[in-house]
Amino acid sequence: MKSWAPLGLLAGLLALLLWLGGQGAAAPVAAAPQASAVPAASGQPERVFVRLSAGTERERAEAQAEEADAEPEMELAVYLAQEDRLSVMGLEDFVRHAVAGEMPASFAPEALKAQAVAARSYALWKSTLFGGGGCSQRAGADVCTDSGHCMAYADESSLRQSWGEDYQENWAAVCRAVEETEGLVCAYDGEPIQALFHAVSGGRTEDAVAVFQNALPYLTSVESQGEEGSAEYRAELFFSGAELAQRLNAAFPGAGLDPAKLPQQLELLSRTDSGRVEELRLGARTATGRQLRQALGLNSTNFSLSFEDGGVRIQTLGYGHGVGMSQVGANAMAQEGADFAQILTHYYQGVSIVPAASLLGD
Ligand SMILES: [Zn+2]
Incomplete structure (x- = not known):
């Protein structure tokens, strides 16, 4: 909207100048010798010019007043990773493309709105505008794609x-969804929050300290109901003993796993309060649940092992790191009638939802 008004103004001025230019070429010829002809010839364009000039002034003043009223849109320096270039864009434009990339558009409107606020919060939490460190992948970038x-x-x-x-x-x-939540963020202690989110929690989200070793009061473990219908709620993988031993010995040098002895060599040692595997023993080594998830491409660290038919069956619950908002859980809440604020304050405990601009002060 903003960019069209000056463009229209420019186009109008240009048309007028062209038109006056065309008139101007004929005017000197008629104006000098015949005084009586001057008003007739130049009167019309004069009047038009005055009227248009007055209109232009008014439009300019209105535009200025409007600009003074409206908050200037925040901008983000976005590192477009796929194109390997930095792009400065409006916050809302970034959020539209982030929501489209992060959540199925078929999700309930209130879930999409919650996603918009979460994405906006996370981007501003990272941004230098709010004192964040920006994206470490590219100097000068607030956030990357x-x-x-x-x-x-x-x-x-x-x-x-x-x-x-x-x-x-x-x-x-x-x-x-983006427009209806324009400018809104989740805030804690006067700052945009690190609004982490994931696909499916598996019934309970994870405390941030268990994944990132960094406790945050608004990223604690909460229940996440209604996810069971999701295709990614439960999954399982089966590995032959030989394949599993080979892959884990490669990923964890020194483990010394023997395909025939896996039931004795693999042991879950501890789980976090939310049920995710914290630590496990792999032969002569220990590993975290997250390391095993990465090594085997598991959906989550909430897994169990069973030994059968000479191999190992790994069942997982949920998809993603489990911290913050569960997207499938958010959709389930929305379908039960929750609005985006209720969704956000459930998954991010203790936050308030405020215009980002209000956090910047004067
Ligand atoms: Zn990044």
Whole structure:
């Protein structure tokens, strides 16, 4: 909207100048010798010019007043990882593409709104604007579009490809969620929060300290109901003894795993309060649940092992690190009638939802 008003103004002025230019070429010829002809010839353009000039002044004043009223939109320096370039863009524009990249557009409107606020909060928490350290992948970037590092970001061409004929409808749903929460963030202690989120918690989210060794009062473990229907709620993998021993010996040198002795060599040592594996023994070594998750590509660290048919069956619950908002849980809450604020204050305990601009002070 903002960019169209000055453009329209410019186009109008340009048209007028061109038109006056065209008139101007004929005017000197008629004006000098015949005084009586001057008003007739130049009167019309004069009047038009005066009227237009007055309109232009008014429009300019109105535009200035409007600009003084409206908060200038915050901008983010975004490292577009896939294109390997830095782009400065409006916060809301970034949030639209982040929501589109992070959550299925078919989710309930209030879940999409919760996702928009979470994405906006996380991006501003990282941003230098709010004293964050920015993205460590690229100097000068507030945030990057590497989903494994900062946040997923789906550009128009990838969305057109993945959404196909649903593109218009899906994009409209995403834009609505972003617009209806415009500028809002979750805040704690006067700062945007590190609004981590994940796909499926498996019934209970994880405390941040268990995953990131960094306790945050708003990232504690909470129940997450209604996820059971999700395809990623439960999963299992089966490895032959030989394959598992080989992969784990490669990932954990010195473990000395023997395919025939896995039931004696693999042992879960501890779980966190939310039920996720904290530590396990792998032969002569120990590993964290997160290390095992990474080595084997497990959906989560909430897993159990069973030894059968000469191999090992690994069952997992949930998908992702489990900290913060469960996206599937958020959708379940929305379907039960919760609004985005209720969803956010459930998954991020103790936060308030405020305009980001109000946190900047004067
Ligand atoms: Zn990053």
